[in-house]
Amino acid sequence: MTWKTICFDFDGTLADTLPLTFHCLKAVFEKYDNQTYSNHELIDMFGPTEDGIIKNHLKNKDKFDLAVEMYYRLYEQDHDSFVDHNEDIERMLHYLKYKGIKLGVMTGKSRRAFAISSTLCGLSHFFDVVITGDEVQHPKPHPEGLLKVMKELGSTPQEMIFIGDSMADIQAGKRANVTTAGVHWLDTYQSDHFETKPDYIWTHVDEFVSLFQNRKE
Structure with a gap:
């Protein structure tokens, strides 16, 4: 069987952006609710976009617009301090494009956050299709995206094949009846x-690339 299409999750799969997401959400909730959350507590909120997480969990609802703008301001401002360039990921995407594989992204991130990260990480030009959390009614593990x-x-x-770092990714892939891969190849997942x-x-990008190279055309 030949994979003609590869769909990736983004956070924790193509970019090590989860620490930045934690940083920005913590800052927002501390400022507007005086509330402190652990990383695991924030992960339990995942599913909706960043806007949705803030909307669902911010207690001071009248501060929602300010909180969202603070989130994105910090997300862009602090991006380079938290997210390193990953040559392994970039080489993998270059190789797949060279082989003529169609590449997609299905992420729970908002379109706004994805645009910031994909641009600053230099990855935006690789993808043929991107579906973000803004463009679905049902987030992962629903297979809609x-x-x-x-x-x-x-x-x-x-x-x-759908490649992701979370249980929701794998469940979404199973429900869509596609091949699934769970990855721990970035520092944070x-x-x-x-x-x-x-x-x-897979725990290293090369495990996937070498397997793909060995598949019969």
Whole structure:
């Protein structure tokens, strides 16, 4: 079987942006609610976009607009302090594009946050289709976003693999009937283990690239 389409999650999969997300959310909740959350508590809020997380959990609802703008201001301002350039990821994407593989992203991030990170990480030009949390009614583990990527790329479940770092990624992939891979190849990832077993688990980018290189055309 040949994978003609590869869909990636973004945070914790293509960019080590989770520490930045934690930093910005903590700052927002501390400023407007005087509330402190741990990283694990913030992960439990994941699913909606950053705007949705703030809307769902901010106690001082009248400060929502200010809180959202603070989040994105910090996210862009502090991006380079938290997120390093990853040559392994960039080489992988270059290789896949060279091989003529269609590349998609399905992320729970907002379009605004994705635009900041994909631009500052130098990754935005690699993707044929990007579906963000703003463009779905049902976040992962619902397969809606993956099905949209598949439709826009003219792909089938048999031709696609979905690669992500969270349990929700694997569950979404299973529900979309695509091959799934759980990855721990960046320093920070969302799920320490996968209760729903993916088809593959990789801890280094080269494990995927070498496997892909060895597949029969």
